[in-house]
Amino acid sequence: MNQTLQFFLRAARSTFLNIRTNRETSLVSVATIAVAFSILGLFLLVLVNLSALLTTWNRQVQLIVYLQDNISKVERTRLENLIVENPDIESSTFVSRKMAWDKFKKTFSGKAEILQSLEFNPLPASFNLQFKNSLGRLESIRRFAAVLERQSGVESLEYGEKWISRFAAFMVFMRLFLLAVGGLLSLGLVLIVSNTIKLSIYSRKDEVELMYLIGARPRFIRVPFLMEGAIQGLVGALVAVTIVKCIHLYMKFQFEETVHSLLKGANIQFISFPLIMLMIFASVFIGWLGSLLAVNQFMISEVKK
Amino acid sequence: MIKVYDIYKTYGGNSPALVDISMDVKPGEFVFLTGPSGAGKSTLLKILYLWEKFDRGQIIVHGINVLKIKEENLYALRRKIGVVFQDYKLLSHKTVFENVAFAQEILETAPGSIRFKTWEALKKVGLTHKKDSYPLELSGGEQQRVAVARAIVNSPAILLADEPTGNLDPIIAIEILRMFEKANQQGMTVIFATHSREMLDAGNHRVVGLNRGRVVTS
Numbered sequence: 001m002n003q004t005l006q007f008f009l010r011a012a013r014s015t016f017l018n019i020r021t022n023r024e025t026s027l028v029s030v031a032t033i034a035v036a037f038s039i040l041g042l043f044l045l046v047l048v049n050l051s052a053l054l055t056t057w058n059r060q061v062q063l064i065v066y067l068q069d070n071i072s073k074v075e076r077t078r079l080e081n082l083i084v085e086n087p088d089i090e091s092s093t094f095v096s097r098k099m100a101w102d103k104f105k106k107t108f109s110g111k112a113e114i115l116q117s118l119e120f121n122p123l124p125a126s127f128n129l130q131f132k133n134s135l136g137r138l139e140s141i142r143r144f145a146a147v148l149e150r151q152s153g154v155e156s157l158e159y160g161e162k163w164i165s166r167f168a169a170f171m172v173f174m175r176l177f178l179l180a181v182g183g184l185l186s187l188g189l190v191l192i193v194s195n196t197i198k199l200s201i202y203s204r205k206d207e208v209e210l211m212y213l214i215g216a217r218p219r220f221i222r223v224p225f226l227m228e229g230a231i232q233g234l235v236g237a238l239v240a241v242t243i244v245k246c247i248h249l250y251m252k253f254q255f256e257e258t259v260h261s262l263l264k265g266a267n268i269q270f271i272s273f274p275l276i277m278l279m280i281f282a283s284v285f286i287g288w289l290g291s292l293l294a295v296n297q298f299m300i301s302e303v304k305k
Numbered sequence: 306m307i308k309v310y311d312i313y314k315t316y317g318g319n320s321p322a323l324v325d326i327s328m329d330v331k332p333g334e335f336v337f338l339t340g341p342s343g344a345g346k347s348t349l350l351k352i353l354y355l356w357e358k359f360d361r362g363q364i365i366v367h368g369i370n371v372l373k374i375k376e377e378n379l380y381a382l383r384r385k386i387g388v389v390f391q392d393y394k395l396l397s398h399k400t401v402f403e404n405v406a407f408a409q410e411i412l413e414t415a416p417g418s419i420r421f422k423t424w425e426a427l428k429k430v431g432l433t434h435k436k437d438s439y440p441l442e443l444s445g446g447e448q449q450r451v452a453v454a455r456a457i458v459n460s461p462a463i464l465l466a467d468e469p470t471g472n473l474d475p476i477i478a479i480e481i482l483r484m485f486e487k488a489n490q491q492g493m494t495v496i497f498a499t500h501s502r503e504m505l506d507a508g509n510h511r512v513v514g515l516n517r518g519r520v521v522t523s
Contacts, residue, residue, distance in 0.1 A: 210396070210408075212356075216380060
């Protein structure tokens with residue numbers, strides 16, 4: 001235990017010296033990681049908020065079943081039974097023709113000419129069905145709509161399905177896009193960190209060669225450089241998270257009221273804690289991987305002649 | 306201690322660096338490796354301290370066939386070999402004391418004994434009074450003494466020296482030679498590469514002569 005602790009203390013000291021010796025290149029590497037992860041973070045921020053928007057919309061979607069004016073009692077009862085028996089339905093409201101007309105009149109109270117031109121109540125009665133919140137909510141609505149469509153006495157159905165389907169497809173595209181951008185940026189970062197660590201190794205080439213010659217264990221030589229890359233990744237990610245948080249706060253301050261007034265229940269969200277941890281972990285891993293490549297390349301080109 | 310059988314090494318040019326070199330160095334022996342520049346002395350030493358690979362042949366160091374050791378375990382064998390270079394290879398940002406201590410730190414020696422052993426090694430080469438100086442503040446002879454202290458501080462079984470006196474004036478060079486002889490008297494096997502006639506005359510040791518990559522005297 002004591003030996004392991006000593007080993008890590010020495011490695012940490014060596015890492016700190018490496019970073020101090022190569023301050024400028026380390027700074028460039030950290031800045032590059034920070035910029036790249038800020039870009040990723042911003043994409044993520046957009047994705048998180050679009051997902052939240054989709055969820056809010058989904059939650060607000062209700063199935064409206066418009067009834068034929070001449071619907072029989074039996075037909076209506078059958079519909080009511082279907083609604084009651086469906087476990088996915090949270091609540092249902094019956095809106096009679098009169099209630100619909102009253103609501104319409106109230107909504108268009110300022111437009112007297114519209115009301116005057118309508119000599120009769122053209123609005124059908126309807127059932128407004130609110131579905132329970134679940135992952136397959138939209139699918140439940142779709143399925144039940146298909147059942148109701150076949151029932152006699154039903155005039156039409158409405159639930160904005162196409163809209164939501166298109167948006168959901170767009171979200172799938174966004175996720176794939178983020179994955180592709182993330183992958184490419186990660187690859188670029190690995191190469192950049194690898195080059196920085198290579199500079200770090202070459203600036204201490206004499207020392208590293210001496211270590212090999214005198215008989216240092218390979219891990220004694222590698223670990224400080226691996227730690228250097230991981231630290232660059234960590235600092236870069238922390239800077240990126242700070243930048244994205246600042247942008248989020250700015251957007252919240254500037255646009256939240258507008259968003260809220262456009263869509264009740266919607267607000268500008270920040271990336272969730274697990275996703276932030278994932279970003280930081282990915283950045284540390286990229287730093288470590290870049291260093292590993294650099295150390296291995298050095299071993300092959302300089303040591304294993 | 307060191308057995309070399311038919312070593313062949315080429316860097317890809319027209320003439321190979323080493324051609325079928327064979328030699329046997331017994332434990333506690335002091336051997337001069339000599340020959341003109343380009344004879345293959347440095348290449349042979351690099352192979353012996355496991356820095357260069359060879360194309361053919363076998364080498365047994367300290368009873369271990371170097372071809373049979375996995376790359377990641379070479380360090381264990383390197384610990385039995387101390388090396389001194391013509392250009393000293395001292396770290397200019399470390400003091401004399403730190404340079405010698407460095408050789409122990411990287412072998413993960415307990416911090417308590419590093420100080421003591423470093424002091425002892427500096428005493429052996431007569432440099433305790435310069436312990437806080439930086440290499441560039443020292444003369445060539447003093448720098449080489451630091452390099453010797455660094456090579457012997459971990460008490461290796463074998464001490465290899467690649468033209469350690471090449472840059473020094475004859476009097477200092479002989480002083481350095483005596484340090485190697487002292488280490489040899491304490492039990493270390495020494496291979497001392499030099500192309501200087503004076504050094505060969507100053508020490509009464511076996512001479513292995515190389516020329517154009519071949520052994521010419523043994």
